[in-house]
Amino acid sequence: MTFVLGFDVGGTGARAAIARPGGPALARRSVAATARMGARGVDEEAVGGLLAGLARDLLAAAGADRAAAVAVGSTGTALLGEGLLERLPVVLGEAAGRGPILLSSDVLTSFAGALGLAGGAVIAAGTGAVAVGTDLRGTWRRADGWGHLLGDTGGGAWIGRRALAAAVRAEDGRADGSPVLLTALRERFGGARDLVADLYTRADRAGLLASFVPAVSDAARAGDAAAVRILGEAGTELAATALAALPPTAPGTVSATGNLFQAGPPLTDSFTLALAGAPRPVAYASPLGDSVDGALALASALLHDTLPPGTTDHVATVVRPPTPLPR
């Protein structure tokens, strides 16, 4: 029997599943860990070991001895994780049986999970925000994903940063500050100076900023104008990013994934409104599955040579594990 493996490696851990090619997940596993961006980029050693362990677990769960193809979507890979291209074929190849491995940004696995391998664009929003789209005729477009200082506009860190800025403006007595968000800041961090000491000395600043999103959602539910405005602007920005990733030649289909879309009506309403106001007709499609499902779909397409045109030119790399030396 033939099996494929799919992985999603994000900022808060890794998730994986095993399936028959083209079929639904037979078993799923996840592990909490972080693929941190540091001075040396993604920690390739940690990610490699993590994925090999998940692969062995899933193969055992399915009673399989190898996977015919593997797909891995990973946060930050597209921009920073070049070393992963060298290490993964070795460690994953050994654990999973030396089939070909597709490596991509998690934006592609999110895309494939949400739309299947169909044309359109998908916006993925969690701590960050990034969109990808294709017309299935070789054109791929990517938008945002520029990180918490340059973009990821409308994402969790962006929302948290603006909400905390509104809180410290209230601390300064400015009329455009939010006393409600300042109260939330104090409940969460102690005080504005405690937050400063905590935030600027840690590596994962985006994660800390994004961790404030639930407090922003609560404040919006309680009617805080600043929180409602920030979430509303986030929804508008996320729609703009999705539309920027939609090639003019693609079907007008947009989907959205990621836990940020649970942040509340101000965000989702303004997202829907902005799609409705797009210069071309755009239909929203509920996501079919998550990014692990997307990785399974990509692994199946890799095995059957049915990847959408341009996939390996623009948004993914396929590596083949080295053949072991004869003994």
Added chain:
Amino acid sequence: MTFVLGFDVGGTGARAAIARPGGPALARRSVAATARMGARGVDEEAVGGLLAGLARDLLAAAGADRAAAVAVGSTGTALLGEGLLERLPVVLGEAAGRGPILLSSDVLTSFAGALGLAGGAVIAAGTGAVAVGTDLRGTWRRADGWGHLLGDTGGGAWIGRRALAAAVRAEDGRADGSPVLLTALRERFGGARDLVADLYTRADRAGLLASFVPAVSDAARAGDAAAVRILGEAGTELAATALAALPPTAPGTVSATGNLFQAGPPLTDSFTLALAGAPRPVAYASPLGDSVDGALALASALLHDTLPPGTTDHVATVVRPPTPLPR
């Protein structure tokens, strides 16, 4: 003869001067170095050694054997530099002659440099932005200075971040991006992905963001709408910060210091306009001197016990070097 020493320790180096109490600087020295914020806060050891060297140089230049009082303004001290309070009395005390030492955020030395020890508020803007004000009757107010992720609104890093965000939006093909700023980004960093790789792996992210300000000024001079808008909003924000720091009981005097006020007419015009539109009458006062002059004024006031009421309760600490053990 009696002498005082004044220091300004910033992100790009340290500057110092020596004077007779209440008099102008007799000699000035500066040294390029950085007081970086890192996982352990300001590097106290480096800052201490730097200041002791400057003190010895200035005392020698003035033919003095000791300073009767010293004042040190330092970036980040108020929020992060607690260790500096322990180390400076020892190293500076040894170099400068064991007079009392006033330690403060550089916002206080900027204030004293710009307004002298008079009532009003001063906004200091470079990489960051922070304001302080007093009514000379014991009330002090501080506004912003929350760092590049939470505030420093209208400062150099804030301007650079927004300008670079407008550049990468142009890279994504978004209509609200700035192609002019994207060209400037490419000239400066190579490309958007090079910038990402450079920015997120360095400690001094605020400094890198702020280093883009001259390009924003150039773009504004060339008529780029995004650059003009960003600089204009910065001026408005800096005025709001200055007004937030002005106690209601203080004279309506505002001054501004820091090299960011060289960024161009969109910033300075909107700053002036926002002051003119303040709810209370506010007059702009050109700065009398820089933050080293302010440190000298504070050292003189410390010596003569004429510090403004509340100075050591709210915005500064006075430490006395330990008496050496008898031999």
